[in-house]
Amino acid sequence: MVQRKCKRSVKAKAHRIAKRIKLEEVEGQVNLLDLPLGPLHMIILKVHPEKQQFLRSASNKLKIEHSDCMLHSFKLFANDHLRERHRSVEQQMIHNVMTVLTQSTDYFVNSGYDAIFTGRLIYFYKQLATGEEDLDIAQMHKFLHEFYNNLERTPVERPSEAAARISLNQRRLIGTMTLLNLLRQFRNYRIVSSCMNLMHWQLQFELTGIYFGVREREANTRDQDKLVDFLTIIAELLVFDKSQIYEKRYTEIGNSFYVYGIKKPSTLSARSPKLTLKLSILAPLSVRSMIEDVLNGQVDMGRPVHCPLVDTFSIQLDVVSRQVSLWNGNNHMEICIAPLN
Structure with a gap:
């Protein structure tokens, strides 16, 4: 009788151990991705x-x-x-x-x-x-x-010269669309001109009351760095404009030093600061139509943007500002957003 109880006890203990080991094995296989x-x-x-x-x-x-x-x-x-x-x-x-x-x-x-x-x-x-x-x-x-x-x-998923070029064109087209979408929301924004010149679409915009100046530490600052800086500054200026913050900012970004800000509308005059942007775009009609829709606020931002495969594609941006007082930097900046293929 005692032997039977001992055997049952040993079997029960062995069963519990086996069950625990099995549970531990199952638990070891569970990971976060198994969860709903x-x-x-x-x-x-x-x-x-x-x-x-x-x-x-x-x-x-x-x-x-x-x-x-x-x-x-x-x-x-x-x-x-x-x-x-x-x-x-x-x-x-x-x-x-x-x-x-x-x-x-x-x-x-x-x-x-x-x-x-x-x-x-x-x-x-x-x-x-x-x-x-x-x-x-x-x-x-x-x-x-x-x-x-x-x-x-x-990084490009399938590294090659063609894939890298497609990826670059895609990013720079979206960057251009983002810039134009921000610009059109300023209160004192206007399109000065829009015309075709030797296959290039020439666009000119003005933002009245905007200060902008740049002083570069290095003569050959990369275009992508200038584009990143300028996009970020325009976004910040738009918050100023929406929040009615009228001040100048002096900011060091990378290898450049910038001054920018907004002048109070009630103090604007013929000699007030003004930011002029000139875009030169060489692209097929489908791209130009897309950019035109951005300017008119007709592009659904929830839909993906695809840059078509093209043989010739380039975007050049020239930024000119009236000289900022007490500033010995440059009031002109050129950015090659997308170099010619």
Whole structure:
């Protein structure tokens, strides 16, 4: 009798051990991607921002899920703020920043560059969502500048000269569309001229009351650096314009030093500062039509932008400003946005 009890006890113990080992084996096979999307996204949002980078680097699938989670959460947050009607001064500033931020990135995000956007969004979103720090324009400036810089370092999936060229044209076309979409939202914006000249579409714009000057440390600053700087500055100036902030900023970015700002509308005169932008575009009719739709506010920012395969494509931008007082820098900057094929 005692022997039977001992045998049963040994069998029961062995069964429990085997069951525990089996459970441990099953638990060892479970990973985050086995979870439903809801719980997975909840876990991702609970992870500290510094640790979220580890999630993104763990696997390509987890990086995609993290990007989807961050983008979805950010859009919900942005939509909530953009729908608010009665706002305090702080809420109005967040509203203006969110408006300009989405206008500065949506063409890229919806054209396949969402992973780059969400990779930079981790810290910025936490700050917005928790309100741990006061949001200011400088933080948006930093975010956009890093985002645009990372776009330029985007690796080509199938490296080749042709693929690299297609990728470059795609980014630069979207960058041009983003710039024009921002410019048209300034209160004192106007199209001065639009005409064809030797196959090139010549566009000229003016922003009245805008200060702009640049002093470069190096004579040969790369065009992509100048484009990134200028896009970021225009976005910041648009927040100034929407928030009615009338001041000058002196900012060091990379190898250049910039001065920019907005003059109060009530003090404008014939001698007031003015920013003139001249675009020269060599591209097929389909591209010119797309850019024209941007100028008219008729492009759906939720749809991806595709640059057609073309033999000849180039975009040149000349920026000229009236000389800023007490500034010994340059009031003229040339940017080759897309060099000729």
